[in-house]
Amino acid sequence: MAAAASLRQSKVTILLSLNAAAILIAGVLIAGAIMLNGGINFRAVAERSDENGEAVEAPSLIEAQSNSNVELTSAQKDYVTSVHTVTGVSSAPVPAGELWGEDSLMIYESANFDICVGGELSDLGEMYWQTSNPEVISGFFSGARTWLGYSDDTCRFPVIVGTGTTTITAGTYDGMRRDSIEVTVVEVPKLKWEYEILSLVNQERVRNGLEKLTWGDTCTDAAEIRAEELVELYSHTRPDGSSWDTACTAPNGIAKYTEGENLVVGNSAVSPETTVAAWMNSEKHRENILNPDFTKLAVGFYFDPNTKYKTHWSQYFSNF
Numbered sequence: 001m002a003a004a005a006s007l008r009q010s011k012v013t014i015l016l017s018l019n020a021a022a023i024l025i026a027g028v029l030i031a032g033a034i035m036l037n038g039g040i041n042f043r044a045v046a047e048r049s050d051e052n053g054e055a056v057e058a059p060s061l062i063e064a065q066s067n068s069n070v071e072l073t074s075a076q077k078d079y080v081t082s083v084h085t086v087t088g089v090s091s092a093p094v095p096a097g098e099l100w101g102e103d104s105l106m107i108y109e110s111a112n113f114d115i116c117v118g119g120e121l122s123d124l125g126e127m128y129w130q131t132s133n134p135e136v137i138s139g140f141f142s143g144a145r146t147w148l149g150y151s152d153d154t155c156r157f158p159v160i161v162g163t164g165t166t167t168i169t170a171g172t173y174d175g176m177r178r179d180s181i182e183v184t185v186v187e188v189p190k191l192k193w194e195y196e197i198l199s200l201v202n203q204e205r206v207r208n209g210l211e212k213l214t215w216g217d218t219c220t221d222a223a224e225i226r227a228e229e230l231v232e233l234y235s236h237t238r239p240d241g242s243s244w245d246t247a248c249t250a251p252n253g254i255a256k257y258t259e260g261e262n263l264v265v266g267n268s269a270v271s272p273e274t275t276v277a278a279w280m281n282s283e284k285h286r287e288n289i290l291n292p293d294f295t296k297l298a299v300g301f302y303f304d305p306n307t308k309y310k311t312h313w314s315q316y317f318s319n320f
């Protein structure tokens with residue numbers, strides 16, 4: 001679902017990438033089901049696989065695999081780790097028999113990182129994960145988001161359904177380690193994240209010898225509208241059937257101009273860092289980010305935990 005088209009005397013690359021909640025890759029649905037239950041002091045919440053019944057054909061960051069343990073290529077992994085610091089992992093010493101070196105952590109409602117046990121712990125074997133407040137975190141997917149740098153061995157992708165505080169308890173079935181940690185889920189900082197996207201894009205442009213972009217005030221409303229429209233239709237065609245470029249028009253008096261759009265939704269785009277990494281790991285999206293003809297960038301971000309993809313991002317590039 002990527003295309004290039006001529007628009008008003010200018011070549012416009014129209015881009016779309018997807019790593020949504022089922023790791024939908026070129027029409028391939030990857031899903032597994034592992035149900036674990038533990039019953040220590042908290043109501044056990046069953047783990048479940050990250051699955052979705054609809055296959056969507058789209059370019060992706062990762063190769064299709066036969067199971068849910070999907071890895072980036074080595075080049076992609078190097079890039080992601082260079083821009084995305086894996087959080088949710090304690091670097092502090094972990095006491096014997098415990099799993100975390102701290103008592104609490106904070107996570108954004110977009111699930112901007114997986115929850116991981118601390119220190120250098122590994123080879124723990126089968127574990128259970130529980131939550132005391134299912135109105136904040138209702139459970140855990142059966143593995144970690146390995147394409148974001150997390151390990152299935154020590155991390156879990158939380159199912160976040162609201163803001164607030166919950167106590168996560170995890171342990172090994174052999175009884176050797178068990179621990180609890182207080183997790184506070186807060187709302188995503190929408191405006192801050194949108195401007196962080198511009199900053200990260202400019203870092204990439206400077207690294208490639210290009211001028212920085214400035215904020216695209218003319219198309220700010222358009223970017224916000226396009227992000228929200230992705231809930232209804234994840235496409236460069238708008239829900240009313242019109243083209244994406246109808247969302248923003250150049251001011252009168254500009255005879256020649258260039259526009260471009262990048263879109264991404266789902267759990268590969270849960271923070272500014274992961275979103276830009278997703279776009280930079282896609283050749284065509286990268287071309288928009290590094291297009292020397294663009295001078296402006298407006299960013300739209302729409303988050304709704306009750307929608308299919310939860311996170312919805314748009315970039316609207318222009319030279320006006």
